[in-house]
Amino acid sequence: MAVLMSVVYGVAIAWTLKLLYAIWWKPKAIEKKLRKQGIHGYPYKLIYGNTTEMMELAKEKGSEPVEQPHDIVPRINPLLHDLATAHKKSFVVWYGTTPRVAIMEPNLIKEVLNNKTGDFPKPEINSFTQLFVTGLASYNGDKWAKHRKIVNPAFHVEKLKHMLPAFVVCTDEMISKWRKLVNFMGSSEVDMSVEFQNLTGDVISRAAFGSNFEEGRLIFLLQKEQGRLFLQSQMNINFPLLRFLPTKVNKRMKHINREVGSLLTRIIEKREKFIRAGDHKDDLLGLLLKSNLNEVEVNKNSDGGMSMADVIEECKLFYFAGQETTSNLLTWTMIVLSMHNEWQERAREEVLQVFGNNKPDYDDLNRLKIVNMILLEVMRLYPSTSLIRCTKKETKLGDMSLPAGVQLFMPLHIVHRDKEQWGEDVMEFKPERFSEGMFKATKDKVSYFPFGWGPRICVGQNFAMLESKLAIAKILQNFSFQLSPTYTHAPHAAVTLQPRYGAQVILHKLGECA
Numbered sequence: 071m072a073v074l075m076s077v078v079y080g081v082a083i084a085w086t087l088k089l090l091y092a093i094w095w096k097p098k099a100i101e102k103k104l105r106k107q108g109i110h111g112y113p114y115k116l117i118y119g120n121t122t123e124m125m126e127l128a129k130e131k132g133s134e135p136v137e138q139p140h141d142i143v144p145r146i147n148p149l150l151h152d153l154a155t156a157h158k159k160s161f162v163v164w165y166g167t168t169p170r171v172a173i174m175e176p177n178l179i180k181e182v183l184n185n186k187t188g189d190f191p192k193p194e195i196n197s198f199t200q201l202f203v204t205g206l207a208s209y210n211g212d213k214w215a216k217h218r219k220i221v222n223p224a225f226h227v228e229k230l231k232h233m234l235p236a237f238v239v240c241t242d243e244m245i246s247k248w249r250k251l252v253n254f255m256g257s258s259e260v261d262m263s264v265e266f267q268n269l270t271g272d273v274i275s276r277a278a279f280g281s282n283f284e285e286g287r288l289i290f291l292l293q294k295e296q297g298r299l300f301l302q303s304q305m306n307i308n309f310p311l312l313r314f315l316p317t318k319v320n321k322r323m324k325h326i327n328r329e330v331g332s333l334l335t336r337i338i339e340k341r342e343k344f345i346r347a348g349d350h351k352d353d354l355l356g357l358l359l360k361s362n363l364n365e366v367e368v369n370k371n372s373d374g375g376m377s378m379a380d381v382i383e384e385c386k387l388f389y390f391a392g393q394e395t396t397s398n399l400l401t402w403t404m405i406v407l408s409m410h411n412e413w414q415e416r417a418r419e420e421v422l423q424v425f426g427n428n429k430p431d432y433d434d435l436n437r438l439k440i441v442n443m444i445l446l447e448v449m450r451l452y453p454s455t456s457l458i459r460c461t462k463k464e465t466k467l468g469d470m471s472l473p474a475g476v477q478l479f480m481p482l483h484i485v486h487r488d489k490e491q492w493g494e495d496v497m498e499f500k501p502e503r504f505s506e507g508m509f510k511a512t513k514d515k516v517s518y519f520p521f522g523w524g525p526r527i528c529v530g531q532n533f534a535m536l537e538s539k540l541a542i543a544k545i546l547q548n549f550s551f552q553l554s555p556t557y558t559h560a561p562h563a564a565v566t567l568q569p570r571y572g573a574q575v576i577l578h579k580l581g582e583c584a
């Protein structure tokens with residue numbers, strides 16, 4: 071008995087020491103190392119880090135009116151704003167026990183995002199996130215390289231041209247629905263964020279699954295619910311263990327995961343049979359499967375390609391990575407063009423000049439210079455999300471030596487508003503910054519990267535830009551618009567940057583349907 075008790079005590083003491091190390095000694099040791107190098111921030115607090123201060127400040131300042139509508143950082147993350155103002159180069163914020171070091175200098179951002187030796191991988195995702203989505207965006211090393219090589223050809227510009235008709239069908243459906251709405255009264259209020267969520271979901275469903283569009287739409291709805299449940303589950307920071315219990319939310323998430331898996335398996339198996347019989351479709355799934363089969367053939371074994379489970383994850387990722395991001399870009403563009411009527415007019419003039427009232431084709435869309443500049447400027451001021459990497463071992467970055475276990479984050483909404491890079495008018499909406507292209511605007515520095523940078527740059531950026539140009543062009547052809555008195559400008563950073571209370575815009579009818 072005494073021996074058993076001493077074993078129990080021994081295990082309990084070892085476990086307690088391990089826990090203390092993880093929640094106190096390790097964070098404090100990292101904090102000390104960072105401070106010695108001039109990387110400061112709010113002090114680390116047991117278990118919660120700076121999350122309490124972050125939430126309190128957001129509550130306090132989140133409802134304060136902003137002087138300049140595009141000066142959104144003090145609103146969406148006041149703690150980051152204060153730290154970025156005090157420490158121009160770099161600072162640290164504690165998300166629980168994890169230190170996040172902000173990197174804001176273009177040279178350092180380039181060093182991190184261009185790194186090809188694996189020094190700055192993506193942080194590992196937890197088992198719960200895995201239920202929601204994995205795929206290319208979360209892998210590292212050889213697995214990432216293999217998947218990227220297979221996925222890349224599906225997004226080639228030449229292939230996108232074949233997907234344009236699918237984009238047109240979805241956009242036309244949305245426009246004719248709006249025409250019906252405004253036909254009666256001459257104008258109508260529409261919540262753009264809801265409309266574009268549906269549009270971008272439909273576009274991915276059609277572009278990815280072609281003739282299996284209806285099944286694709288069902289997958290989209292299930293993934294949308296999964297996203298909502300996932301966010302709900304992440305809120306339980308007070309009870310992290312709740313994630314592992316058979317709660318209603320957890321059970322539903324597992325069920326959705328199985329259902330989406332079996333829907334996708336059915337579609338994929340059917341497609342593989344067709345491809346083997348020589349019947350190939352140029353939608354994302356068809357291209358992905360073809361590229362995968364090529365890889366298997368070149369390597370003469372199945373290890374060269376992706377498994378069924380891998381293909382399922384990549385399809386789920388198309389929705390996650392491509393739908394909300396593009397929907398946000400379109401939503402903010404409509405809000406900003408409603409605020410800056412002169413740009414709305416200039417963009418409409420260009421659209422009418424390029425297309426008249428005809429259907430836009432691929433080359434015409436590429437001739438829309440003003441619309442392109444507007445989209446780039448909207449992504450400068452309202453970027454979708456920030457980028458994160460981590461260190462696995464003590465790693466040099468510029469003149470810093472970062473300990474293992476640090477996350478590096480590159481806050482786009484702060485870097486995109488750096489006066490040193492962009493000038494005193496940084497808070498103003500000025501699409502003309504991009505009149506000579508994206509890289510001239512930033513003098514070739516990594517101070518603008520809404521789609522990321524380097525080897526992991528967004529695989530779907532051309533897809534998103536084509537889809538957005540088409541949607542904005544069709545809207546400008548058919549309607550003029552203004553903000554509704556019910557709209558409140560309250561950008562809010564959830565997983566992506568969204569208008570907290572919706573994006574109510576009033577549409578006015580313009581001419582006959584195009």
Ligand code: HEM
Pocket residue numbers: 206207208218387388389391392393395396399454457458519520521522523525526527528529530531533534
């Ligand atoms: C306006 C729309 C979009 C924005 C702003 C956007 C933004 C980004 C960013 C910033 C990254 C890099 C993340 C990082 O380095 O940590 C990324 C990666 C990625 N995006 Fe997009 N994206 C958009 C649309 C799309 C679309 C339409 C798709 C696919 C249908 C897509 C698929 C992906 C994938 C698969 C990755 C991971 C690439 C890799 O890790 O190799 N994105 N996106």
